[in-house]
Amino acid sequence: MGSDPRVSDTQIYRLGDKGNVTIAVTVGDAQVGETTLQLKGATTHLPAASTFPLGSADSLRDGILHTSTTVTDVNPATNRTEVTLHLAGGAADRDYTYQLEVADPSGSAQFLIDFIFV
Amino acid sequence: MRSRSSLSAAGTLCAVLLLAPLGAAAQLPELPSLRVSGAPAFVLLGVSPASVDRPSSPTDLGLDLADRTGVFQSLPRDFALETSPYWLLGHPRLTWRADSVRSLGQSMARTFAISAASAQLGDASTPSTGVSLGLRVLPLSGRLAPRTMAQLDTIEQALGRENELYFRRFSDERARMDSALTAALRQLRGAIQDPGTLAIAQAAIAAQYQGLKQQLEARIFADSSYRAQIAAGRAQRGPVIPQRLGPMLELAAASMWTYPDAVWSRGRYQRAAVWAALSYEGPKVTPVLLLRFQGQASDTLPTLLDVGGRLIRDGANWGVSLEGVWRHPLTSGFDNLYRVAGMFEYEVLPATWLVGTFGRDFQTQRSGSVLAQLGVKITVNAARYAPPEH
Numbered sequence: 001m002g003s004d005p006r007v008s009d010t011q012i013y014r015l016g017d018k019g020n021v022t023i024a025v026t027v028g029d030a031q032v033g034e035t036t037l038q039l040k041g042a043t044t045h046l047p048a049a050s051t052f053p054l055g056s057a058d059s060l061r062d063g064i065l066h067t068s069t070t071v072t073d074v075n076p077a078t079n080r081t082e083v084t085l086h087l088a089g090g091a092a093d094r095d096y097t098y099q100l101e102v103a104d105p106s107g108s109a110q111f112l113i114d115f116i117f118v
Numbered sequence: 119m120r121s122r123s124s125l126s127a128a129g130t131l132c133a134v135l136l137l138a139p140l141g142a143a144a145q146l147p148e149l150p151s152l153r154v155s156g157a158p159a160f161v162l163l164g165v166s167p168a169s170v171d172r173p174s175s176p177t178d179l180g181l182d183l184a185d186r187t188g189v190f191q192s193l194p195r196d197f198a199l200e201t202s203p204y205w206l207l208g209h210p211r212l213t214w215r216a217d218s219v220r221s222l223g224q225s226m227a228r229t230f231a232i233s234a235a236s237a238q239l240g241d242a243s244t245p246s247t248g249v250s251l252g253l254r255v256l257p258l259s260g261r262l263a264p265r266t267m268a269q270l271d272t273i274e275q276a277l278g279r280e281n282e283l284y285f286r287r288f289s290d291e292r293a294r295m296d297s298a299l300t301a302a303l304r305q306l307r308g309a310i311q312d313p314g315t316l317a318i319a320q321a322a323i324a325a326q327y328q329g330l331k332q333q334l335e336a337r338i339f340a341d342s343s344y345r346a347q348i349a350a351g352r353a354q355r356g357p358v359i360p361q362r363l364g365p366m367l368e369l370a371a372a373s374m375w376t377y378p379d380a381v382w383s384r385g386r387y388q389r390a391a392v393w394a395a396l397s398y399e400g401p402k403v404t405p406v407l408l409l410r411f412q413g414q415a416s417d418t419l420p421t422l423l424d425v426g427g428r429l430i431r432d433g434a435n436w437g438v439s440l441e442g443v444w445r446h447p448l449t450s451g452f453d454n455l456y457r458v459a460g461m462f463e464y465e466v467l468p469a470t471w472l473v474g475t476f477g478r479d480f481q482t483q484r485s486g487s488v489l490a491q492l493g494v495k496i497t498v499n500a501a502r503y504a505p506p507e508h
Contacts, residue, residue, distance in 0.1 A: 006335075006339075008328070008331065008332055008335055009328070010324050010325075010327055010328040010331060011324075012320060012321065012324050026210060026211055026213060027213060027214075028208065028209050028210035028211055028212050028213065029205075029208060029209050029210070029212060030209070030212050030213065030214045030216075030217040031214060032214050032270045032273050032274055032277070032358075033274070033277060034274045034275070034277035034278040034280075034281060035281070036278055036281030036282055036284075036285065038285050038292075041289075041293060041296075043282060043285050045278045045281075045282075048213075048215070048274065049213065049215065062300045062303040062304050062307070063296075063300055064296050064299055064300070064327075066285065066292070068281040068284050068285065069281070070277040070280050070281055071277075072273055072277060074214065074270065074273070074358050074360060075214070075360075076360065077202055077204075077205045077228065078174065078202075078205040079174065080174060080205075080208055082208045082209070082210045083210075084210045084211070097210050099208055099210075101174060105357070106357040106358070108277075108352075110284075112284075112331075112335060114327075114328075114331065116299070116303070116320070116323075116324050116327070118303060118320050
């Protein structure tokens with residue numbers, strides 16, 4: 001919603017000559033969240049605790065992956081929300097970690113992270 | 119959600135209209151008071167602070183303490199702090215599913231909390247500062263209830279719908295931005311051979327794209343229709359209060375000192391307490407065993423060990439329980455005391471319970487030591503026996 005804390009970022013992910021690229025997203029701090037991907041116009045809900053295949057390096061090159069992860073605070077011990085996006089299969093495996101704090105218990109935060117494949 | 123008999127809890131806000139109060143008021147502590155109801159330091163100091171500092175990072179904690187103590191030069195005044203060291207740091211790999219069950223060590227780390235408080239206890243002529251420090255930990259904190267897990271699964275699906283709504287807004291415009299980005303990147307690749315120069319140019323395009331993306335996001339989040347749909351979805355699901363089932367063991371301790379005129383050298387130990395609560399949070403039967411030790415610096419007040427227990431069996435609109443409290447003074451000259459009572463409750467109207475109690479109070483020779491009460495209780499808060507926070 002409009003008042004949710006939000007982070008927006010665009011990262012460049014370098015591909016290798018070959019290989020299949022995958023993404024896995026972890027919502028940490030024992031909070032609940034969901035990640036939806038959009039690649040080449042197709043929208044996919046990322047299953048929890050899964051590594052999702054995005055495609056070969058050649059099919060991804062010069063393209064962009066949009067991700068939206070929305071997290072709701074359900075942990076009584078902290079209002080912190082934390083999301084790690086793990087990309088593998090490119091020139092190097094990389095983790096991208098983002099953190100936001102919601103103002104109130106049960107509040108939500110949104111992480112809008114895009115990856116440009118080069 | 120299955121409503122629970124209010125017997126399954128202790129500490130509810132309730133109004134009891136006694137129709138036939140035959141028993142004398144018990145002088146032994148009521149069972150709920152044997153458990154630490156808040157941060158141990160606050161309980162021992164006898165304060166209910168209106169605001170409690172709960173720093174969310176080590177930096178916050180350091181700044182908080184420095185601010186409250188005049189950069190560690192003086193005792194903090196009217197101060198209340200509670201913090202869990204584990205949660206001061208982020209845990210990016212800890213999912214809620216991984217936290218649904220905990221080993222002994224994990225449970226202790228994730229529930230360990232420190233509390234500290236100070237309050238002005240004296241009056242204008244004899245000012246005195248009370249300072250208290252407390253610890254709390256749950257070596258056993260059960261497992262996440264299946265109902266809670268189902269609720270969290272449902273929330274995940276709802277958040278997925280929110281994400282989908284986000285991608286649906288201005289999707290044509292996003293597709294045009296994607297095409298323009300791809301075309302620009304391909305043009306660069308064809309025009310620039312040097313990898314270093316190419317990387318710099320790609321980074322510049324990514325930054326330009328990010329600027330356009332933020333403009334698009336601003337339009338999406340300002341869109342009243344989008345906001346209304348998100349708000350409607352959230353209004354339907356309401357907050358989740360995670361419930362854990364199974365064995366629970368809560369240990370807490372606190373100690374208190376007083377400092378007349380806030381002079382360090384005149385400080386002296388005042389009292390200390392240790393609490394233990396062992397329970398099994400089950401869907402039908404909840405046994406609870408509570409223990410409280412209270413030590414006093416005073417010569418006139420005894421050092422006490424209170425032990426209490428309760429066995430609860432409840433249904434959707436009824437409940438029966440048996441409870442007992444035993445007080446063992448550890449100071450000579452005081453007698454052991456105990457109290458046993460059986461209770462039943464039946465919900466005659468929503469939130470209105472017919473309640474009955476029968477048992478013996480602690481001094482059986484006294485008039486009114488038979489506990490026999492029948493009344494009507496109106497519950498304001500359904501959860502009377504609050505399981506420990508976890």
